Amino acid sequence: xxxxxxxxxxxxxxxxxxxxxxxxxxxxxxxxxxxxxxxxxxxxxxxxxxxxxxxxxxxxxxxxxxxxxxxxxxxxxxxxxxxxxxxxxxxxxxxxxxxxxxxxxxxxxxxxxxxxxxxxxxxxxxxxxxxxxxxxxxxxxxxxxxxxxxxxxxxxxxxxxxxxxxxxxxxxxxxxxxxxxxxxxxxxxxxxxxxxxxxxxxxxxxxxxxxxxxxxxxxxxxxxxxxxxxxxxxxxxxxxxxxxxxxxxxxxxxxxxxxxxxxxxxxxxxxxxxxxxxxxxxxxxxxxxxxxxxxxxxxxxxxxxxxxxxxxxxxxxxxxxxxxxxxxxxxxxxxxxxxxxxxxxxxxxxxxxxxxxxxxxxxxxxxxxx
Numbered sequence: 001x002x003x004x005x006x007x008x009x010x011x012x013x014x015x016x017x018x019x020x021x022x023x024x025x026x027x028x029x030x031x032x033x034x035x036x037x038x039x040x041x042x043x044x045x046x047x048x049x050x051x052x053x054x055x056x057x058x059x060x061x062x063x064x065x066x067x068x069x070x071x072x073x074x075x076x077x078x079x080x081x082x083x084x085x086x087x088x089x090x091x092x093x094x095x096x097x098x099x100x101x102x103x104x105x106x107x108x109x110x111x112x113x114x115x116x117x118x119x120x121x122x123x124x125x126x127x128x129x130x131x132x133x134x135x136x137x138x139x140x141x142x143x144x145x146x147x148x149x150x151x152x153x154x155x156x157x158x159x160x161x162x163x164x165x166x167x168x169x170x171x172x173x174x175x176x177x178x179x180x181x182x183x184x185x186x187x188x189x190x191x192x193x194x195x196x197x198x199x200x201x202x203x204x205x206x207x208x209x210x211x212x213x214x215x216x217x218x219x220x221x222x223x224x225x226x227x228x229x230x231x232x233x234x235x236x237x238x239x240x241x242x243x244x245x246x247x248x249x250x251x252x253x254x255x256x257x258x259x260x261x262x263x264x265x266x267x268x269x270x271x272x273x274x275x276x277x278x279x280x281x282x283x284x285x286x287x288x289x290x291x292x293x294x295x296x297x298x299x300x301x302x303x304x305x306x307x308x309x310x311x312x313x314x315x316x317x318x319x320x321x322x323x324x325x326x327x328x329x330x331x332x333x334x335x336x337x338x339x340x341x342x343x344x345x346x347x348x349x350x351x352x353x354x355x356x357x358x359x360x361x362x363x364x365x366x367x368x369x370x
Contacts, residue, residue, distance in 0.1 A: 008357055008361045011320075011357065012354060012357050012358060014327055015054075015327075015329070015350050015353055015354050015357075016054065016058070016354060018327075018328060018345050018350055019051065019054055019345075019347060019350040019351055019354065020063070022034065022051070022345075022347045022350075023063070023066075023067070024043075024103040024104055025104070026070050026103055026104050026106070027066035027067045027068075027069060027070030027071075028043040028048060028067065028070045028071070028074075028101070028103040029043060029047065029048050029051040029052075029067065029103075029347050030042065030043060030103060030347065031043070031044055031047045031343070031346065031347055031348070032331070032343045032344065032345065032346050032347060033344075033345070036342070036343070037342070038342050038343055040343050040346075041103075042100045042101070042102065042103065042109065043100060043101050043102070043103040044099055044100045044120070045071065045074075045097075045099055045100070045101075045117075045120040045121075045123065045124060046099065046117065046119065046120040046123055046168065047347055047348050048067055048071060049120075049123040049124065049126075049127050050123075050347075050348045050351055050352065051067075051347040051348060051350075051351045052064050052067050052068070052127065052351075053233065053351050053352075053355055054350070054351035054352075054354035054355055056131075057354070057355050057358050057359065058354075058358060061131075061136050064131065064136065065136065065138065068127065068128060068131070068138045069138065070106075071124060072138070072139075072144050072147060072148070073106060074101050074106045075097075075124075075147045075150075075151065076143055076144075076147050077106045078097070078098075078108065079147060079150070081095075081097070082097060082147070082150050082151075082154055083150070085097070085154055085157060085158075086150060086153045086154055086156075086157050087157075088157075089157050089158060089159075090158070093112075093113070093114070093115045093116055093166075094110070094115065096115045096116045096117075097115070097120075097121060097154065098113070098115045099113065099114070099115050099117045099120055099166075099170065100113070113170065114166030114170035114171060114173075115166070116163075116164070116165040116166045116173060117165055117166055117167065117168075117170060117179070118155065118158060118160045118163060118165045118179045118180075118182070118183055119165070119167065119168055119176070119178055119179040119181075119182035119183070119226075119229075120182075121151055121154065121155060121182075121183070121186070122155070122160075122179070122181075122182030122183035122184070122185060122186035122187070123182055123186065124151065124186065125148070125151055125152070125183075125186030125187060125189065125190040126182065126185045126186040126189045126190070126233070126234065128148060128189075128190060128193065129186065129188075129189030129190040129191070129192055129193055130189050130233075132192055132193045133189065133192045139193050139196075145193075145195050145196070148190065148193065148196055149195075149196055149197065152187065152190065152196065152197070152198055152202070155183055155186075155187065155202065156199070156202055159205075160179070160180065160183045160206065161180055161183075161205040161206045161208070161209040161210075162175055162209060163175070165179050167179055167218075167226065168226040168229070169226065169261055169267075172220065174218040174219060174220060174221075175209075175213070175218060175219070176217060176218050176224075176226070177210060177213050177214055177216060177217050177218065177227060177230070178217060178224065178226035178227055178229055178230065180206050180209050180210045180213070181206075181210055181229065181230040181234055181236055181237075182229065182234060183206055184203060184206035184207055184210060184234075184236055185230075185234035185235070185236050187202055187203050187206070188203055188236075210230075210236075214230075214237075214241050214244070214245075215227070215241060215244040215245055215248060217262070221262050221263075222248070222252075222263075223245075223248040223249060223252045223253060223262065223263075224253075224261065224262045225249065225253055225259050225260070225261045225262065225281065225284050225287075226261070227245045227248075227249065228245065228249060228284075228287045228288070228291065230245065231245060231246070231291050232287070232290050232291045232294060242295075246288075246291070249284075249288075250288070253284070254284075254288075255278075255280040255335070255336075256280065256336070257280045257282070257318075257321070257322050257333040257337075257338075258279075258280030258281045258282045258283075258284050258285060258322060258332060258333055259280065259281055259284025259285060259287070259288070260278035260279065260280055260281065260284075260335075261278070261279075261281060262278075263276075263278070264276065264278065265278040265279065267279060268332055268334060268341055269335070270334045270335055270337070271335075277334075277335040277336075278335060279332040279333065279334060279335060279341070280332055280333045280334075280335060281331065281332045281349075282319070282322040282329050282330060282331070282332060282333070282346070282349045282353075283329070283346070283348055283349040283352040283353070285315050285318045285319040285322060286315070286316075286319045286349070286352035286353045286355065286356040287352055287356075288311075288315040289312050289313075289314075289315035289316045289319055289356040289359075289360060290312075290352065290355055290356045290359055292308045292309075292311040292312035292315065293308075293309075293312040293356070293359045293360050294359070295308040296308035296309045296312055312360055313360065315356070316356055316357065316360050319353055319356060319357075323353075324340065324344065326344075328344055328345035328350070329344075329345055329346060329349035329350050329353050330343060330344035330345065330346060330349065331343035331344065331346040331348075331349060
């Protein structure tokens with residue numbers, strides 16, 4: 001048995017405090033420090049979804065409601081743009097729902113960006129639907145219900161199942177499995193909100209496209225860190241798909257201080273030729289820990305259960321080693337290095353770390369009581 005983390009509650013509270021400090025009065029979270037010079041003081045739709053997961057796991061629904069209510073206000077502010085995109089399929093990036101907004105005014109940022117990010121819209125629908133399923137109502141007013149329904153029609157007009165988007169990493173436009181999966185999960189989950197219509201064909205189209213492309217992320221990418229999202233939080237992979245994705249991610253992408261996003265990733269690549277010195281993303285370790293912890297909980301075979309438990313604890317231990325001297329989780333470490341980038345703390349990393357720590361240690365606490 002791997003030695004448990006001493007005083008994990010103290011560690012958890014510290015990272016919750018760090019994450020909470022990234023939230024603006026509006027309810028939206030910054031991607032990193034509010035005074036960041038890298039642009040990470042802005043609010044991303046996707047980041048807010050993942051940052052809210054930490055508060056969901058500890059039951060802080062007031063913080064979550066504040067965030068999602070703000071996100072709905074963002075969409076309502078730009079409703080005319082969404083209406084246009086529903087009526088006529090967007091041809092240019094700026095016509096898509098933007099991926100990031102000013103955290104206080106909710107304005108779009110108009111500099112060139114990979115705004116074709118269908119997974120972010122899928123994440124919004126999934127988050128709202130899951131909270132509703134857990135008896136936490138986000139969609140309450142007529143305006144809120146109308147704008148959520150329009151997000152469904154938006155994905156329909158895009159024909160998301162074969163729409164080339166910039167994906168989770170906001171880069172090359174391809175048909176991404178992680179984006180299709182986010183939309184499938186979001187559409188399935190939002191159906192539980194009374195009054196929201198989701199034609200079954202929209203879900204079927206996505207599921208068929210996903211089945212045809214997995215375990216690949218895209219035509220160019222055989223394996224990608226973003227594929228883990230299909231296992232958790234979206235939970236839309238079957239046993240074989242789950243096994244293949246985990247095997248490929250661990251074999252091809254797992255490093256000492258994190259998980260690289262994909263082979264030959266140029267972002268913070270320390271080699272001049274941008275080749276084979278990919279940055280190691282800290283939240284990849286927490287992500288794997290969460291997934292194995294969940295697999296452990298659902299597994300009935302005793303030997304398999306023990307295997308998953310050991311893997312969860314292994315990745316939890318590795319994640320703990322990525323915490324900086326300032327007790328923060330950065331976005332990434334440079335390849336084979338203890339040097340990390342300026343996006344520190346990264347809200348997404350903090351949140352995933354909190355979820356991993358909470359899930360694994362709470363499960364041990366329950367076992368100990370028995």
